[in-house]
Amino acid sequence: PKITFVQPDDSRQTIEVNDGATVMLSAVSNDIRGIVAECGGSAMCATCHVYVDPEYVTRIPPVSEVENEMLASAASERRENSRLSCQLVMGNGVEELVVRIPPRQV
Numbered sequence: 001p002k003i004t005f006v007q008p009d010d011s012r013q014t015i016e017v018n019d020g021a022t023v024m025l026s027a028v029s030n031d032i033r034g035i036v037a038e039c040g041g042s043a044m045c046a047t048c049h050v051y052v053d054p055e056y057v058t059r060i061p062p063v064s065e066v067e068n069e070m071l072a073s074a075a076s077e078r079r080e081n082s083r084l085s086c087q088l089v090m091g092n093g094v095e096e097l098v099v100r101i102p103p104r105q106v
């Protein structure tokens with residue numbers, strides 16, 4: 001699968017990842033700026049907030065209850081397409097994703 005990260009300044013980076021990789025871990029291991037991920041992927045911090053490109057929103061599983069609660073405390077504005085990137089798993093039908101990094105995570 002392929003993930004494209006769009007920075008607040010509109011610069012883009014596309015990376016290839018393995019099936020089962022989360023968007024958060026893929027970002028961290030590829031030195032993508034702007035994903036803090038303080039809690040390490042437990043849906044407990046909301047510092048891995050991303051905006052999923054509207055084109056892809058319906059292609060990924062919906063927000064869980066825990067994710068929904070955490071997103072309420074995200075540092076940047078929450079939008080309809082806000083997600084926690086640690087809860088987004090690539091593969092299993094999700095072969096491509098474009099996500100925008102919010103202006104700040106803390």
Ligand code: FES
Pocket residue numbers: 024036037038039040041042043044045046047048070084085086087
């Ligand atoms: Fe903490 Fe995603 S890394 S909520």
